[in-house]
Amino acid sequence: MTPVELATTEAPSSMLCLQGQGVVRGYAIGRAAIMSAAALEVAHYRIHPRDADAECDRLRQAVARAGNDLQTLIDTLPADAPREVGPLLEVHRLLLDDPLLTEQACEQIRERYYNAEWALTSQGQILVEQFSAMEDEYLRERSADIRQVIERVLRVLSGTTSLLSNPEAVADSDDPLIVVARDISPADMLRLRGSRFAAFLTDLGGPTSHTAIVARSMNVPAVVGLGHVRSLVRDGDMLIADGFSGVVLVNPSQQVLGEYRARQAAYLAERRDLASLRDAKSETLDGVSIKLEANIELPEEARMAVEAGADGIGLFRSEFLFMGRADLPSEEEQYLAYASVVKAMEGRPVTIRTLDIGADKTLDGEVTVATNPALGLRAIRYCLTKPELFSTQLRALLRTALHGHVRILIPMIAHMHEVRAVRQAIEDACRDLEARGVPYSRDFSLGAMVEIPAMAIAIEPFVQALDFLSIGTNDLIQYTLAIDRADADVSLLYDPMHPAVLRLIAHTINAGERAGKPVSVCGEMAGDARMTRMLLGLGLKAFSMHPQQLLDVKKEIRQSHTNDLRMKVAGALNRAARIDLDELSA
Numbered sequence: 001m002t003p004v005e006l007a008t009t010e011a012p013s014s015m016l017c018l019q020g021q022g023v024v025r026g027y028a029i030g031r032a033a034i035m036s037a038a039a040l041e042v043a044h045y046r047i048h049p050r051d052a053d054a055e056c057d058r059l060r061q062a063v064a065r066a067g068n069d070l071q072t073l074i075d076t077l078p079a080d081a082p083r084e085v086g087p088l089l090e091v092h093r094l095l096l097d098d099p100l101l102t103e104q105a106c107e108q109i110r111e112r113y114y115n116a117e118w119a120l121t122s123q124g125q126i127l128v129e130q131f132s133a134m135e136d137e138y139l140r141e142r143s144a145d146i147r148q149v150i151e152r153v154l155r156v157l158s159g160t161t162s163l164l165s166n167p168e169a170v171a172d173s174d175d176p177l178i179v180v181a182r183d184i185s186p187a188d189m190l191r192l193r194g195s196r197f198a199a200f201l202t203d204l205g206g207p208t209s210h211t212a213i214v215a216r217s218m219n220v221p222a223v224v225g226l227g228h229v230r231s232l233v234r235d236g237d238m239l240i241a242d243g244f245s246g247v248v249l250v251n252p253s254q255q256v257l258g259e260y261r262a263r264q265a266a267y268l269a270e271r272r273d274l275a276s277l278r279d280a281k282s283e284t285l286d287g288v289s290i291k292l293e294a295n296i297e298l299p300e301e302a303r304m305a306v307e308a309g310a311d312g313i314g315l316f317r318s319e320f321l322f323m324g325r326a327d328l329p330s331e332e333e334q335y336l337a338y339a340s341v342v343k344a345m346e347g348r349p350v351t352i353r354t355l356d357i358g359a360d361k362t363l364d365g366e367v368t369v370a371t372n373p374a375l376g377l378r379a380i381r382y383c384l385t386k387p388e389l390f391s392t393q394l395r396a397l398l399r400t401a402l403h404g405h406v407r408i409l410i411p412m413i414a415h416m417h418e419v420r421a422v423r424q425a426i427e428d429a430c431r432d433l434e435a436r437g438v439p440y441s442r443d444f445s446l447g448a449m450v451e452i453p454a455m456a457i458a459i460e461p462f463v464q465a466l467d468f469l470s471i472g473t474n475d476l477i478q479y480t481l482a483i484d485r486a487d488a489d490v491s492l493l494y495d496p497m498h499p500a501v502l503r504l505i506a507h508t509i510n511a512g513e514r515a516g517k518p519v520s521v522c523g524e525m526a527g528d529a530r531m532t533r534m535l536l537g538l539g540l541k542a543f544s545m546h547p548q549q550l551l552d553v554k555k556e557i558r559q560s561h562t563n564d565l566r567m568k569v570a571g572a573l574n575r576a577a578r579i580d581l582d583e584l585s586a
């Protein structure tokens with residue numbers, strides 16, 4: 001991700017173009033506000049040997065103070081704070097308590113006479129390197145937590161309270177401010193909430209980093225993984241952040257600024273126009289009613305689903321309640337989270353997927369040893385080997401079913417015996433609740449993700465045995481084409497339009513139609529408005545997507561004619577030919 005000097009036709013400009021990963025869509029134009037990074041500014045000096053004990057005490061006191069501050073933050077978390085922030089703060093609290101950090105740093109103070117800041121950063125670096133070298137992506141990401149915890153202690157040691165490195169430099173700016181940081185900890189994200197920041201830019205992080213997750217729940221454009229943005233940008237620099245492409249322009253020329261202002265205005269106007277569709281019917285020109293539901297990862301995103309006019313939640317990825325924390329969520333915690341979604345959806349159906357852990361999503365502390373985790377002990381395969389963990393989740397879901405229409409969705413099913421094992425586990429969970437006298441309801445639907453080709457090919461018994469199906473195209477494409485969806489080297493071969501993938505989708509939809517069982521698509525394809533007509537042509541009547549995409553898809557639906565589309569798509573499918581999306585919109 002090296003910066004590239006852009007050629008421009010204008011008078012010399014110092015514009016830089018940086019490429020990162022856009023993780024929250026939208027454009028922001030504003031002045032850079034650099035976040036302080038004590039770790040980058042720390043003084044290194046040697047102390048007198050006789051001061052070693054006092055220096056160790058200074059470090060321990062700073063660690064204790066940072067820990068207390070974190071605890072206060074945890075105890076006073078605002079009710080509307082993103083749900084994942086609490087567990088992330090707990091992880092930081094645990095890291096601060098770890099003697100590997102403080103006591104090993106004290107050893108460096110006593111043996112090498114480093115000052116406390118130097119000893120702490122040096123010990124931190126050792127731990128960061130150990131974590132960064134780990135195979136497991138999730139554990140690798142923990143190195144970010146260590147850096148953030150150290151940053152917190154260094155701030156205490158230096159007496160800094162402001163999050164910005166030079167707040168005066170941007171205090172008088174009339175332009176919106178764009179936060180530029182090496183990384184932003186969940187605790188700092190909390191402090192930044194409610195401020196007038198228009199975007200977040202960070203050197204570190206990826207789409208599943210905490211900055212990305214929290215920025216998404218705050219709906220603020222964000223670009224992460226920029227490499228060196230913090231060192232290349234100065235306070236007050238003019239910035240353009242493009243949350244779609246991940247491009248960041250530093251000190252753009254007037255011409256480029258003008259272009260982006262126009263793009264931003266067009267995007268906002270489009271959003272406003274689309275907003276008028278919120279209460280419009282989701283119906284095609286030939287009167288076919290199409291269900292539009294939302295995918296969410298955190299309970300508070302249910303609010304976004306309602307605001308977008310979703311007919312329900314088509315996919316709640318429950319694994320996000322389990323990730324980024326040192327412990328497992330209890331039955332009560334899960335129940336409260338699921339019930340809050342059901343309540344927020346005010347009677348609309350809520351599809352909660354049971355834990356889909358494995359492949360690129362792992363639990364804290366679990367090291368994957370499988371040579372190919374995407375084909376390994378993932379999702380339902382994992383849950384069936386952990387009866388207590390699975391039963392805890394099922395009990396929480398059965399209790400949630402008391403409050404509204406709950407659809408339990410099982411990921412990665414390939415065998416009928418797995419469906420039977422799930423039914424048995426649900427029976428056992430019911431019995432547990434009865435024995436404890438805890439109220440629950442059997443009034444729920446049970447469905448499965450269609451994401452393994454074997455299931456799609458031999459779909460009939462599954463349609464009979466289940467109440468509904470949801471096609472997970474992200475994985476269905478990965479497993480059909482033998483493309484690891486997390487491997488950038490083969491990403492060009494990841495082809496949603498491959499005729500084999502479309503035949504599997506069509507086969508599943510047709511089987512559902514014949515059996516009178518609902519079938520939806522909840523993979524990324526469902527939210528891509530360019531594919532809406534094709535999916536309608538395949539006979540799809542229920543789409544589930546990120547709430548931000550819902551109105552774009554609704555707009556396409558309202559301009560489509562399903563009869564025409566079904567004929568065109570069927571012709572291509574029979575010939576196993578590629579479908580030309582442009583032809584469908586003609």
Ligand code: PEP
Nearest residue numbers: 451472473474475522523
């Ligand atoms: C899918 O596979 O299409 C899906 C929706 O699930 P996930 O992306 O969480 O694997």
Ligand code: MG
Nearest residue numbers: 451472474475
């Ligand atoms: Mg999947």
